[in-house]
Amino acid sequence: MRKALLKIRKYFEYNYEVLIAMVLFIAIIISGLEFFKAIIYMLEFIVIMEVVKMISDFIKKEKLRLRFVIDIFIIFLIRDVIIQASHKNIDYFDISFLLIVIFVFFIFRIMSIKYSPGSSKLKDKGNNSSE
Template sequence: MKSAITKVKNNYEFLAALIIFIIILAAHLEFQKTIVLMLEFIVVMEVVKMISDFIKKAKLRLRFVIDIFIIFLIRDVVIYTSHTNKDYFTILFLLFVILVFFIFRILAIKYSPGKKDLLKEEI
């Protein structure tokens, strides 16, 4: 029993999720609306992170921009799937666009200019 409590204490993500879930239940909030608001919060955090990184390094990382679009599109998918009259074409189109952005993200990481600079320094 003590090892289970110790594992829960060391797992901050679980505790944060549990606290948020209890707040949602206690406030009688709609779950879909809460998820959408959390995803919007993550988008705002990513935008602030991107701006902060741009100010510090004077470089705009393509990865941050793509991450923002992916999260924003996931938010839209959640909104469309929670409607009673679902528009499946729109949902499938958004999922396709998310797939394309994931491919762009992988390519942006694989062919990033920072990697080339690191390779030149090693040689």
């Protein structure tokens, strides 16, 4: 019995996300909150965290990272898709439009990472060191 408890404890030390998810799930069940509303609230919390991270990064570095802005929009649009999909009268046109916009933002995100000024500096350093 003690060995099993040690294994469980060791598992949760490395996988604390599972423990947090279990606690949140139990809290949702106890509170009686509808599950889709809880998901919406969690996504709104993530949007707020990303906005705070973006503002903090802007204050420290005096630069606005495009990646943070795009991440905020993607998360917010995913939240809207979940809200639209959970309604009784599902509007498939709105959902498909939001999914296309999310896809476009993912392309912008990939391009912002690939063509960011920081990545070109890393490439230049790699080229100079090989010469």
